[in-house]
Structures are given as C-alpha cells and as structure tokens.
Amino acid sequence: MSELWEGIAQAFWLVVTLDSDLVEITLRSLRVTLTALVVASLIALPLAAVLAVRRFRLRRATIAVLNALMGLPPVVVGLVVYILLSRSGPFGVFGLLFTPTAMIIAQVIIIVPLIASIAHQSLRELWSDYHDLLISLHTTQAQRIKTLLWDGRRALLTAALAGFGRAIGEVGAIMVVGGNIDHHTRVLTTAIALETGKGAFALALGLGFVLIGLAVAVNLCIHWLGQTERTGRW
Amino acid sequence: MKHLLLSVVVALTLHTPAWAEAMKLAVTTSFHNSGLAEILLPEIKRDLGFEVQLLVVGTGQAIRLGEAGDVDAILVHSRAAEVSFLASGHGTHRREIMYNDFVFVGPKTDVAGVKTAQNAQDALSKIANAEAVFVSRGDDSGTHKKELSLWEDAGLDPERFGRWYRAVGAGMGAALNTAAALDAYIMADRASWLNFGNTGDLALLYAGDPDLFNQYAYVPVNAERHSHVKTSLVDQLENWLISDKAKGLIDDYQINGETLFVFNAKR
Numbered sequence: 455m456s457e458l459w460e461g462i463a464q465a466f467w468l469v470v471t472l473d474s475d476l477v478e479i480t481l482r483s484l485r486v487t488l489t490a491l492v493v494a495s496l497i498a499l500p501l502a503a504v505l506a507v508r509r510f511r512l513r514r515a516t517i518a519v520l521n522a523l524m525g526l527p528p529v530v531v532g533l534v535v536y537i538l539l540s541r542s543g544p545f546g547v548f549g550l551l552f553t554p555t556a557m558i559i560a561q562v563i564i565i566v567p568l569i570a571s572i573a574h575q576s577l578r579e580l581w582s583d584y585h586d587l588l589i590s591l592h593t594t595q596a597q598r599i600k601t602l603l604w605d606g607r608r609a610l611l612t613a614a615l616a617g618f619g620r621a622i623g624e625v626g627a628i629m630v631v632g633g634n635i636d637h638h639t640r641v642l643t644t645a646i647a648l649e650t651g652k653g654a655f656a657l658a659l660g661l662g663f664v665l666i667g668l669a670v671a672v673n674l675c676i677h678w679l680g681q682t683e684r685t686g687r688w
Numbered sequence: 689m690k691h692l693l694l695s696v697v698v699a700l701t702l703h704t705p706a707w708a709e710a711m712k713l714a715v716t717t718s719f720h721n722s723g724l725a726e727i728l729l730p731e732i733k734r735d736l737g738f739e740v741q742l743l744v745v746g747t748g749q750a751i752r753l754g755e756a757g758d759v760d761a762i763l764v765h766s767r768a769a770e771v772s773f774l775a776s777g778h779g780t781h782r783r784e785i786m787y788n789d790f791v792f793v794g795p796k797t798d799v800a801g802v803k804t805a806q807n808a809q810d811a812l813s814k815i816a817n818a819e820a821v822f823v824s825r826g827d828d829s830g831t832h833k834k835e836l837s838l839w840e841d842a843g844l845d846p847e848r849f850g851r852w853y854r855a856v857g858a859g860m861g862a863a864l865n866t867a868a869a870l871d872a873y874i875m876a877d878r879a880s881w882l883n884f885g886n887t888g889d890l891a892l893l894y895a896g897d898p899d900l901f902n903q904y905a906y907v908p909v910n911a912e913r914h915s916h917v918k919t920s921l922v923d924q925l926e927n928w929l930i931s932d933k934a935k936g937l938i939d940d941y942q943i944n945g946e947t948l949f950v951f952n953a954k955r
C-alpha cells in the first residue's frame with residue numbers, strides 16, 4: 455500500500471523536475487497515438503456515415519462485423535502486424551518492424567472498428583431525423599454524408615475520444631511491434647511494463663499516474679477546443 | 689491559444705525525426721536487467737558514432753528475430769540454441785564475450801535447505817524432495833533452458849512435477865515478482881537478482897557451482913540471407929565489444945559492490 459503513495463510522490467517529482475526521459479517518452483506516446491487517431495478517424499468517420507446513409511447488400515453484415523471487432527485483442531493484432539512487417543513477411547522490404555510507424559499501424563487497426571461503430575450508432579439516429587428533409591431537398595449522397603458528419607460532430611468527438619483512450623493505454627500490440635527500444639519506440643505503457651518487470655513499482659506507478667494525467671488532459675483539451683457543454687451552443 | 693494548441697498537435701503528428709545510422713541488436717532480458725547496457729551503449733555511441741537499438745527479449749525470441757532478419761545481430765546465452773542457429777546458416781559466427789552466473793533464490797526460511805547444497809543438482813533435488821514451491825521462467829529463454837538442463841542433470845523431469853512447480857511463461861523480472869509473492873524458490877541470473885527492487889522475503893541461497901556459469905555470445909546475422917543486415921556496423925560493434933575498453937567496462941561493472949560479469953573474449 456505504501457507503494458501507492460511512493461508512486462504518487464514519484465509521479466509528482468517526475469513532472470515537477472520535467473525529467474528528460476519522461477518528456478521524451480510522453481511526447482512519443484502522444485505522437486504515436488494522435489497520429490493513429492487522425493488516420494483512424496479519417497477512415498472510420500466517413501465509413502460510419504456511408505453505413506448510415508447508403509443501403510447496400512452487405513451493410514448489415516459490415517455493421518455486425520465492425521461491432522464484433524470492437525473487442526479485437528490487441529496482442530493478436532500486434533502479432534499479425536508483426537508477422538506482416540517482419541523481414542520475412544510480405545511487407546518486410548519496407549523495414550518497418552520496430553519503428554513508431556509499426557506502432558501506429560497496429561493502433562489504427564485496433565481503434566478503427568471502435569470509432570466506426572460508436573460513430574455509426576449516433577449518425578444513424580441523426581440520419582433518421584434528417585432523412586425526410588435531405589431527401590426532399592434532392593441532396594446528393596456526398597452532401598448527405600457531409601451534413602451528417604458536420605451536424606454530428608459532437609458525437610463523433612466522443613467516438614474519437616474513445617479511440618484515443620483505447621490507443622493511449624494499449625500495451626499488448628505496441629510491445630510486440632515496437633519492441634520497447636529505448637529512445638526509439640519506448641512509450642509510457644511499455645515503460646511501465648518494463649519497470650514492473652524490474653520490480654521498481656514506485657517508478658512504474660509514477661509513470662502510470664503520468665499516463666492517466668495525460669489522457670485526462672488531452673480529453674479536457676479536446677472538449678475545450680470543441681466548446682462542448684456551453685450554453686446556447688451545440 | 690487555440691491555434692497554438694492545434695499547431696502543437698499537428699506538429700506532434702507530422703514530426704517524424706530522422707534517425708541517424710543505427711543497428712538493431714536483440715539481447716536477453718537478463719543482460720538488460722543487469723544495467724550493463726546503460727554503461728556500454730553511451731560509450732559505443734561516442735566511440736563508433738552510431739546508435740545500437742536494443743530489443744529486449746528472451747533467447748528463444750532473439751533467435752527467431754535473427755532467423756527472420758529483423759535484427760542485425762544477437763547477444764544471447766544459450767550455447768545449444770546458438771549452435772543450431774549457426775548450423776542452419778542464419779548466423780556467420782559465434783563470439784564469446786563474457787559470462788556471469790545463475791543463483792538460486794528462495795524464501796529466507798529455506799524450508800528445503802538449499803543453503804547447505806553441495807552443488808546445483810543437489811540444490812534442485814532438495815527443492816524437489818521438499819516439494820517447495822518453485823517458479824520456472826517457462827518461456828523458452830536461455831535461463832529457462834539452463835534450468836531444464838539442470839533438472840535433467842539431477843535426474844528429474846519437470847513434466848512430472850506436481851503443483852509446486854509453477855511455469856509462469858514470463859521474463860526474469862516478472863518471474864521474480866511472482867516468486868516474491870509466492871515466497872517461492874527460483875533460479876535467476878545474478879545481475880537480475882541484484883538489480884531487482886521488490887525482493888520481499890527472498891534471499892540468495894546458493895551460488896558458485898561452475899555448472900551455473902552463464903556464457904554470453906555475440907552472433908551476427910548472416911548477410912547472405914538478409915541483404916539489409918548492416919554488416920559494417922555489426923563488425924564495428926564486435927570489434928568494440930572485444931576491445932580493451934569494453935573489457936575494462938565489463939570487468940569493473942558492479943552492483944552493491946559485487947562484480948557481475950567476467951570478460952572472456954578470445955581475440
């Protein structure tokens with residue numbers, strides 16, 4: 455139990471003294487996860503809108519599969535990406551294994567189904583409200599998708615934040631494809647796993663509190679940027 | 689302010705630093721846990737001018753990484769695995785660098801009486817006779833292979849052990865954490881043990897049998913199989929590792945006043 459207090463104290467000192475290693479791995483965590491989030495959102499949000507607006511044969515199957523893939527086990531994703539990117543795998547020539555790019559790829563795969571599923575849920579409800587209006591205005595499919603994405607932006611923000619939360623705290627996949635190389639692919643979660651392995655619980659906990667703080671700070675920042683929960687706006 | 693924040697996010701997202709020349713070396717957890725890497729790597733960078741990126745894995749996985757060509761060289765400690773790695777043409781040669789030793793760690797109360805063991809086999813027989821809880825790495829690492837060969841030498845078969853034998857399938861540090869929680873016996877390399885922070889009620893009970901010596905060897909990955917292997921960097925690192933400077937750094941490395949490694953490379 456005393457380790458918890460030591461962990462809090464460690465976290466405090468790490469932050470106050472701006473420990474250079476901590477700053478480095480924190481920025482790397484942010485860089486990898488934010489990149490993965492941007493890429494995943496660019497794929498998942500339009501996909502969700504298309505699924506809401508268009509009617510095609512495999513639509514229901516696609517939605518069901520996306521929902522099921524929300525529970526993708528990260529360590530399996532890591533292993534598959536690892537085998538694909540390995541020098542002896544199909545994409546080996548790019549030499550991407552054990553680079554931040556490999557970690558981004560793994561995280562994108564993990565969070566696309568999550569973001570797309572949550573986004574689709576809210577866009578579907580929005581679509582049932584907008585359906586008659588947009589049809590009577592003779593809008594094109596692209597216009598409908600654009601309208602939905604814009605007017606549903608608050609809900610989409612929540613979907614993206616859920617994706618961010620899953621990616622920033624993820625360790626199974628990025629440990630496998632990143633390799634936890636010091637100064638290269640070490641991020642907060644893999645550093646925590648490493649320090650736990652060394653039995654340095656206080657430092658591991660300290661890093662853990664920094665990670666939690668970071669996730670909260672990013673969420674607050676995005677809410678503030680998006681001006682959610684203000685009166686008179688939506 | 690908003691724009692500033694946005695631009696910070698964009699900069700973070702787009703910024704991909706250019707990496708200087710670097711080679712990838714797969715090392716075992718036991719080597720990394722010893723802390724010697726933190727002494728050697730900065731010196732290597734200063735002397736040779738390139739970065740050595742360490743992938744810390746078990747010997748089994750290090751060998752796999754070498755076979756797939758995902759690293760440029762490996763530094764491991766399981767002779768049999770290294771020899772078969774070379775025999776199948778995945779490596780060019782095997783260069784012995786240094787050795788340290790394994791120790792038996794267990795509860796201070798020492799119910800099995802390992803403290804009075806004559807040698808390594810005797811220590812294991814005592815644990816088996818007492819059926820005291822024993823944590824095994826169980827991850828096909830060099831340490832795990834060594835442990836299995838010692839059981840075999842003692843004429844015992846871990847497959848037939850009861851519930852007291854716990855194979856955790858984890859790295860050295862995680863296995864030590866488990867042993868500390870269970871008050872169990874465990875075989876660890878001395879470096880990991882000395883650097884381990886969460887010792888609980890565990891203590892070093894037996895060490896010193898020559899059978900417990902642990903030879904580390906450097907094996908470059910065969911560039912004929914994997915043309916992307918950075919042969920020049922790999923050779924430079926090998927020459928550095930057997931230099932007088934490396935000898936001094938390795939022999940002088942101590943934790944709590946105890947020497948950990950003995951340099952024994954033949955030049």
